[in-house]
């Protein structure tokens with residue numbers, strides 16, 4: 001095996017003008033809850049403002065706000081593509097150009113470091129995009145597998161094509177785990193991966209390329225190889241991974257000794273390798289991040305490149321012409337996802353997590369210290385020792401900080417206000433890092449081997465044309481190496497004698513030889529010219545074809561690029577819209593929740609008020625019932641008392657009347673009316689209405705109720721006498737000795753009231769007048785009280801009143817001469833017929849000079865229409881039995897007293 005070694009270029013001392021600062025970018029992740037207050041606000045493209053929470057405001061109420069400048073600030077809406085294009089794409093360009101690069105994400109736990117570095121299959125982060133772009137760019141210029149071989153000491157060997165082929169066959173027969181087999185390396189099934197289509201143009205077409213990846217983690221300050229194949233034992237399972245040590249190679253570069261480097265031929269293979277390692281990475285659930293990285297992870301992409309030989313077919317193999325570093329160039333891009341700094345009081349970690357956090361914070365502190373010392377050395381010119389060795393992390397990247405490539409840092413920030421205290425430290429560190437100067441890398445992929453450029457292309461063309469004309473593959477052999485001299489050296493030209501023919505012959509022979517050679521050379525030149533011309537023409541033609549194809553491809557490419565840009569901007573717009581809509585949705589959901597809570601609250605209130613109201617109602621009803629019962633009891637008691645009092649008064653009055661009657665009446669008077677007490681005890685006949693019909697069709701009906709309503713039993717006897725006097729009028733009057741208890745008493749007391757007497761005084765009746773009027777019927781003077789609105793009945797039956805005085809409005813003086821009183825009262829019965837009632841009584845003068853009427857008779861005259869359907873008179877008032885008595889009583893009171901009294905008083 002013929003092998004050559006390649007290594008990363010040794011660091012070269014550079015002047016300050018050849019150095020550049022560490023480029024620091026800031027990415028602000030979106031907040032999970034839009035309602036959260038934020039402490040970081042981007043101002044423009046490169047400035048962020050840190051807003052402290054209210055409690056940390058100064059005493060005078062002025063809030064101290066800090067501003068930090070970065071190379072570029074990516075706000076919450078920044079896409080993964082935009083972040084990659086700005087931060088990592090230039091590093092991929094450098095990688096292809098043979099320069100090293102280091103990119104690391106730094107920030108508090110949960111700030112989006114892993115998201116920025118890895119992303120998701122549909123929206124990839126920096127790492128997969130780097131691989132996509134790299135393979136897009138070197139795709140056609142890759143060396144065959146195993147031509148380059150890592151020696152596990154940070155260097156590479158070049159094998160001959162034959163050796164490489166042998167190794168390929170060996171590995172295919174006995175598949176080794178150095179190469180990822182697609183079956184064993186499965187990436188997470190979270191959707192189809194969307195590749196980044198970008199290409200870089202720093203590729204040298206006359207070089208052959210090979211990509212190697214390695215993946216390590218630094219956990220608790222120990223280095224582990226995440227791609228190492230662990231021996232498997234069926235009883236004990238996989239053997240735990242061994243820690244790796246850091247070593248320095250022959251070029252003073254730090255590397256992980258005995259670390260697995262996998263050669264990959266396409267980006268998907270590399271990503272599969274990455275996910276294989278990722279599965280082994282120490283990730284744990286913490287209070288601040290569901291999948292928190294507990295270690296610093298380093299994914300190395302090493303690009304090995306070497307020039308093609310003069311035929312443009314294979315990597316150069318000639319030891320005489322090339323020496324190590326001139327022949328093989330190895331560049332490296334290290335992508336580092338640092339574990340997040342965290343405070344144990346916030347993460348609430350304990351046990352292993354707490355120890356991990358301690359180690360994470362320790363290594364990050366060493367990183368800060370190293371950068372601080374570097375900056376101080378650069379500023380003051382001091383040569384203080386940088387404590388790289390204090391942590392494996394800084395030790396491993398020592399070369400980068402000492403000027404072995406570009407260093408870029410992405411500071412990830414979670415803008416939540418609760419992160420303020422830690423974010424301010426991150427910002428300060430970022431600010432300090434930007435002041436550290438890194439020497440510009442001098443390495444390049446340009447190999448100066450004196451070989452003609454375009455070798456690969458020519459070889460490809462030859463291969464293409466070989467299909468058409470096979471002799472091109474085997475061109476006619478060029479004439480053997482020509483001797484470009486005209487011949488052998490001239491013989492001795494000095495003529496010794498004129499006959500020296502030998503000299504002359506020698507000269508002629510030499511000249512002839514020269515002429516022949518010249519002719520030969522001319523011929524060869526002619527032939528070469530013709531061959532060259534034909535080659536040139538061919539080349540020209542090829543060139544033309546290639547040019548036109550190139551133009552075509554460029555056109556297509558620019559069209560696709562335009563389309564892509566358009567799609568990208570459209571995509572961005574849609575993404576923004578989706579973001580807005582999801583924000584709105586979240587807002588509305590929150591509002592909805594609030595409204596729901598309010599409605600629930602109100603419903604509860606309404607329910608409580610209803611319950612209260614029901615309780616009050618029940619309470620009120622109970623009280624009302626109790627009050628009613630109390631009132632009923634009281635009323636019953638009062639009623640009983642009043643009844644008792646009234647009975648006593650009546651008894652007293654009856655007694656007095658009897659006494660008066662005894663004094664005033666003569667012996668011929670009919671026996672006195674039985675006393676009330678007796679009347680009350682007398683048996684009562686069942687009252688029944690009676691109806692009589694006369695020939696004229698006039699129906700007269702007197703009910704017991706009518707009579708009882710009208711007067712007392714004393715007067716009833718007089719009424720019977722009056723009925724007898726009615727003669728031919730078929731009027732039946734009926735009286736009963738039943739006295740209504742409550743209603744008749746006030747009427748009687750009313751009868752005796754004189755205009756001047758007090759209400760409480762008992763009425764005094766003069767029975768003499770009464771007697772006289774009865775004995776001498778001709779002396780009867782009727783006082784007919786006919787209200788003005790009476791309807792004329794025109795009946796032939798008329799009450800017999802020889803001497804009468806008709807009045808429509810009653811006056812007290814009219815009663816002076818009258819002995820009899822008749823009140824005409826009209827009403828409608830239930831069948832709308834007119835009923836005329838003549839309510840009769842005796843006028844009895846009272847002691848006070850007034851008069852009282854004792855009713856004793858009611859004559860009823862009823863008119864019935866012969867037709868089946870009775871017509872209602874529009875003028876006559878409607879019959880209302882309820883009002884019947886009340887109306888009559890009203891009129892009577894008017895008739896007696898000559899003035900209207902309120903119903904309550906009359907009753």
Ligand SMILES: Nc1ncnc2c1ncn2[C@@H]1O[C@H](COP(=O)(O)OP(=O)(O)OP(=O)(O)O)[C@@H](O)[C@H]1O
Nearest residue numbers: 029030109110111112113114115289292293339340
């Ligand atoms: N720019 C972003 N856009 C959308 N989601 C994000 C963004 N940055 C972070 N996230 C989400 O935030 C969560 C935490 O992010 P991530 O795991 O990357 O944090 P981290 O800084 O790596 O944390 P740790 O240091 O604990 O590993 C993840 O669910 C991730 O999807």
